[in-house]
Amino acid sequence: MGEFKVHRVRFFNYIPSGIRCVAYNNQSNRLAVSRTDGTVEIYNLSANYFQEKFFPGHESRATEALCWAKGQRLFSAGLNGEIIEYDLQALNIKYAVDAFGGPIWSMAVSPHGSQLLVGCEDGSVKLFQITPDKIQFERNFDRQKSRILSLCWHPSGTHVAAGSIDYISVFDVKSGSAVHKMLVDRQYMGVSKRKCIIWGVAFLSDGTVISVDSAGKVQFWDSATGTLVKNHLIANADVQSIAVSDQEDSFVVGTAEGTVFHFQLVSVTSNSSEKQWVRTKPFQHHTHDVRAVAHSPTALISGGTDTHLVIRPLMEKVEVKNYDAALRKITFPHRRLISCSKKRQLLLFQFTHHLELWRLGSTVATGKNGDTLPLSRNADHLLHLKTKGPENIICSCISPCGSWIAYSTTSRFFLYRLNYEHDNISLQRVSKMPAFLRSALQILFSEDSTKLFVASNQGSLHVIRLLEGSFKHLHTFQPQSGTVESMCLLAVSPDGNWLASSGTSAGVHVYNIKHLKLHCTVPSYNFPVTALAIAPNTNNLVIAHSDQQVFEYSIPDKQYTEWSRTIQKQGFHYLWLQRDTPITHISFHPKRPMHILLHDAYMFCIIDKSLPLPNDKTLLYNPLPPTKESDVIRRRTAHAFKISKIYKPLLFMDLLDERTLVAVERPLDDIIAQLPPPIKKKKFGT
Amino acid sequence: MVQLRPRASRIPASAMVDEGQPPSEEEEEAEHGLLLGQPSSGAAAEPLEEEDEEGDDELDDEAPEELTFASAQAEAREEERRVRESVRRDKTLLKEKRKRREELFIEQKKRKLLPDNILEKLTTAGPTNIKKPSGKLKEANLQKKKEEYEKGSDSKNAKEKVQKVQSVGQNKSYVALRLKDQDLRDARQQAAKAFIQNSLYGPGTNRTTINKFLSLENKRLPVKKAAAQFLNNAWGTQKKQNAKRFKRRWMVRKMKTSK
Numbered sequence: 025m026g027e028f029k030v031h032r033v034r035f036f037n038y039i040p041s042g043i044r045c046v047a048y049n050n051q052s053n054r055l056a057v058s059r060t061d062g063t064v065e066i067y068n069l070s071a072n073y074f075q076e077k078f079f080p081g082h083e084s085r086a087t088e089a090l091c092w093a094k095g096q097r098l099f100s101a102g103l104n105g106e107i108i109e110y111d112l113q114a115l116n117i118k119y120a121v122d123a124f125g126g127p128i129w130s131m132a133v134s135p136h137g138s139q140l141l142v143g144c145e146d147g148s149v150k151l152f153q154i155t156p157d158k159i160q161f162e163r164n165f166d167r168q169k170s171r172i173l174s175l176c177w178h179p180s181g182t183h184v185a186a187g188s189i190d191y192i193s194v195f196d197v198k199s200g201s202a203v204h205k206m207l208v209d210r211q212y213m214g215v216s217k218r219k220c221i222i223w224g225v226a227f228l229s230d231g232t233v234i235s236v237d238s239a240g241k242v243q244f245w246d247s248a249t250g251t252l253v254k255n256h257l258i259a260n261a262d263v264q265s266i267a268v269s270d271q272e273d274s275f276v277v278g279t280a281e282g283t284v285f286h287f288q289l290v291s292v293t294s295n296s297s298e299k300q301w302v303r304t305k306p307f308q309h310h311t312h313d314v315r316a317v318a319h320s321p322t323a324l325i326s327g328g329t330d331t332h333l334v335i336r337p338l339m340e341k342v343e344v345k346n347y348d349a350a351l352r353k354i355t356f357p358h359r360r361l362i363s364c365s366k367k368r369q370l371l372l373f374q375f376t377h378h379l380e381l382w383r384l385g386s387t388v389a390t391g392k393n394g395d396t397l398p399l400s401r402n403a404d405h406l407l408h409l410k411t412k413g414p415e416n417i418i419c420s421c422i423s424p425c426g427s428w429i430a431y432s433t434t435s436r437f438f439l440y441r442l443n444y445e446h447d448n449i450s451l452q453r454v455s456k457m458p459a460f461l462r463s464a465l466q467i468l469f470s471e472d473s474t475k476l477f478v479a480s481n482q483g484s485l486h487v488i489r490l491l492e493g494s495f496k497h498l499h500t501f502q503p504q505s506g507t508v509e510s511m512c513l514l515a516v517s518p519d520g521n522w523l524a525s526s527g528t529s530a531g532v533h534v535y536n537i538k539h540l541k542l543h544c545t546v547p548s549y550n551f552p553v554t555a556l557a558i559a560p561n562t563n564n565l566v567i568a569h570s571d572q573q574v575f576e577y578s579i580p581d582k583q584y585t586e587w588s589r590t591i592q593k594q595g596f597h598y599l600w601l602q603r604d605t606p607i608t609h610i611s612f613h614p615k616r617p618m619h620i621l622l623h624d625a626y627m628f629c630i631i632d633k634s635l636p637l638p639n640d641k642t643l644l645y646n647p648l649p650p651t652k653e654s655d656v657i658r659r660r661t662a663h664a665f666k667i668s669k670i671y672k673p674l675l676f677m678d679l680l681d682e683r684t685l686v687a688v689e690r691p692l693d694d695i696i697a698q699l700p701p702p703i704k705k706k707k708f709g710t
Numbered sequence: 711m712v713q714l715r716p717r718a719s720r721i722p723a724s725a726m727v728d729e730g731q732p733p734s735e736e737e738e739e740a741e742h743g744l745l746l747g748q749p750s751s752g753a754a755a756e757p758l759e760e761e762d763e764e765g766d767d768e769l770d771d772e773a774p775e776e777l778t779f780a781s782a783q784a785e786a787r788e789e790e791r792r793v794r795e796s797v798r799r800d801k802t803l804l805k806e807k808r809k810r811r812e813e814l815f816i817e818q819k820k821r822k823l824l825p826d827n828i829l830e831k832l833t834t835a836g837p838t839n840i841k842k843p844s845g846k847l848k849e850a851n852l853q854k855k856k857e858e859y860e861k862g863s864d865s866k867n868a869k870e871k872v873q874k875v876q877s878v879g880q881n882k883s884y885v886a887l888r889l890k891d892q893d894l895r896d897a898r899q900q901a902a903k904a905f906i907q908n909s910l911y912g913p914g915t916n917r918t919t920i921n922k923f924l925s926l927e928n929k930r931l932p933v934k935k936a937a938a939q940f941l942n943n944a945w946g947t948q949k950k951q952n953a954k955r956f957k958r959r960w961m962v963r964k965m966k967t968s969k
Contacts, residue, residue: 084899086899086903103899103902103903104895104899105895105898105899126898126902127898127902129902145898145901171902171905217914218914219909221909238909260916261915261916262910311923313910693924693938696920696924697920697924697938697939699920700911701911701919701920701923702917702918702920702923703915703916703917703918704916704917704922704923705918705923705926707926707929709929709930710926710929
């Protein structure tokens with residue numbers, strides 16, 4: 025394998041934003057997640073819970089509600105008073121409609137999917153009609169006294185329950201008038217000074233309204249008479265979210281203490297037909313407020329201020345009890361936020377509103393395996409580049425020579441030229457970038473830093489030649505056929521001839537840059553691509569998919585390589601396929617063509633194509649055996665996958681030169697240390 | 711009848727001098743003029759005289775001067791006139807000042823406004839419908855899409871009809887908004903955010919710091935450990951920076967002298 029010096033980088037201060045809303049779509053088994061910085065992410069739960077698409081956020085967009093409508097349409101509403109529809113194919117915002125009610129707190133789609141209700145700050149509930157290309161305002165319901173914080177339709181579409189501050193109203197949809205007004209008791213730990221905020225309501229088909237409020241209560245109301253049926257006090261803090269399953273026999277609530285409770289409708293005695301709601305399971309997977317929960321047919325999904333997305337499959341609903349039924353916790357991003365300039369040993373970190381450029385430290389000491397070498401020069405924070413405007417940065421890249429930085433937001437594209445003289449660095453912006461470059465999903469520089477490749481969200485690929493202080497647009501590859509399945513990923517070959525791009529349902533396209541035309545297309549696979557890279561010299565395209573399959577495709581020969589066919593026939597080791605996190609980066613050793621270096625969040629692996637492949641019986645993770653073992657045993661147990669779990673959680677790992685690696689880690693404790701305050705827990709003895 | 715001695719008053723000195731003579735001339739006639747309604751009884755007179763006694767002792771034996779009604783009336787009228795004059799003068803001065811300020815403001819405003827031709831075009835162009843983000847037009851960053859709806863019921867806030875005008879002028883395409891609406895919208899958004907912040911993290915919520923939360927386990931261990939964030943790395947950053955700089959300079963100096 026070789027000896028490497030590893031730069032262990034922990035100064036990337038990456039803090040994900042908290043999850044605010046979660047919406048589950050049953051038909052496509054997809055989950056839409058909106059975060060506090062305005063980003064909306066789409067996770068494909070059947071593709072190994074991979075984040076396939078995302079919509080970048082905006083400072084003024086504080087999303088408070090998210091829902092799916094009929095026909096895979098995604099709507100969100102927020103505190104800026106607008107209802108936004110997202111275009112899942114063009115990966116941008118279709119339009120935004122102002123509701124004229126002030127900040128919008130809640131939104132609900134009718135059971136048949138044709139009408140949309142929003143609850144606003146001024147106490148009004150507005151009804152919108154969903155037309156094929158946009159939404160249209162229909163009418164207002166009776167105005168209430170305080171802001172409408174939660175909304176839910178009755179499954180038949182005739183009534184609506186709206187939770188406000190200190191009371192719940194039940195509206196009749198046809199007339200728009202409030203039929204009942206149920207007052208909620210403020211009692212909280214004996215003190216009734218604070219107003220009781222109804223964070224969530226749910227309407228069952230038998231007319232029961234379930235409400236969760238800030239006093240820690242789950243209450244069952246009868247909407248026909250407007251009276252309280254049952255009261256469960258489940259927490260000392262707010263209960264902030266509720267989600268009911270489609271069969272209406274179970275629902276899940278999330279509390280501010282991080283606990284998620286599962287309620288089920290069980291029969292009173294084993295042979296009676298009478299049923300009642302019983303709190304069955306508590307789950308403590310979060311440390312902070314659980315602000316959003318969703319109930320899919322087989323799993324409970326929760327997300328909150330501690331930025332984890334937790335998907336807990338329910339054992340009684342899962343048919344096959346295999347690794348698919350395990351808990352999934354998604355913490356780290358599924359795409360690369362770091363780019364590296366190998367020549368100058370620079371790292372570019374992408375945050376939501378700024379970029380940071382760091383130079384790695386250096387050492388002159390040497391040591392043996394496992395030593396920590398002291399730094400002779402510390403890592404240097406060279407540049408802190410803030411973006412202009414309220415939009416979030418979508419993607420960024422630094423050229424391998426270190427003289428160009430490019431990043432893109434939804435409306436603009438920025439290209440900077442860096443000059444280094446002695447120890448100083450100066451920045452020059454290249455002005456007048458063309459309009460077609462904005463909203464880029466992926467930016468990549470060629471190895472010799474003369475060309476810039478930009479994948480825009482319309483599906484087209486732009487090739488731009490970079491000159492001394494300016495640029496020249498060379499060519500645009502038009503979008504090929506096929507629907508957009510995931511965010512586009514790009515890879516360029518080190519000799520500059522080939523460009524690979526993924527993201528459509530047609531497969532991975534390979535373009536010939538010298539002749540500026542499409543060369544071939546790798547056959548499509550039903551799982552999205554998570555990482556892409558082209559090897560030097562051999563020009564083999566290595567593709568990693570979200571189900572942990574790795575393919576190797578030879579571009580000049582236009583077919584899969586021998587090694588790839590062998591491993592597909594044998595199949596990967598079962599532990600390799602059971603990994604949770606997707607592979608986000610693939611790189612190669614310049615002098616060793618048989619090695620592929622790839623990493624995911626909890627391990628990095630060097631695949632040696634010359635060694636035999638492991639079958640299911642061999643030990644997959646076998647670190648270096650002690651030298652006492654004889655050579656024979658070592659040779660027998662050696663297999664192609666050399667996995668190391670020393671550095672985790674890994675955000676990025678790359679080969680800087682033949683003897684140096686850089687590993688960017690982000691310990692979970694460092695993220696937790698910067699989160700908002702949690703609810704106090706009283707433990708005996710403290 | 712109480713005679714008023716000339717006392718130090720707000721009336722300017724020249725006026726005082728003038729008044730000195732008339733009362734002395736018409737002293738005799740003042741006895742007859744009780745029309746001024748001055749209290750002639752001793753009770754009212756005495757306190758005044760007592761005050762005088764403390765101040766001017768030598769003038770005690772002198773007889774108080776006599777004032778005729780006419781003279782006093784004339785005096786009063788003159789005073790009134792003078793006051794009226796001064797008020798009028800002040801008013802005119804203020805008016806002039808205000809006029810000048812107004813003109814100054816109008817000039818400044820004119821300077822701030824857009825050139826007349828663009829304003830004309832803005833007022834003539836009509837309102838637009840829902841905006842779709844088109845790839846061609848480069849819209850300004852402030853984007854608010856408003857539609858004028860016919861609302862059946864009332865709404866508390868006035869219908870914010872903002873005339874959004876697009877593509878004014880051939881080359882430029884930008885969007886004009888009324889700033890008053892933007893402020894109102896921002897204020898409401900701020901109020902909403904403040905409400906959420908208050909209800910989740912405000913007073914009355916049972917929140918604790920991250921440090922205390924993570925250190926809870928450490929307190930219950932058989933061998934008690936320190937808190938999770940025991941060290942405060944942000945303490946004294948300025949001092950540490952200064953020390954580092956000083957050390958570097960000292961090293962350089964040391965190198966120079968040792969050579």
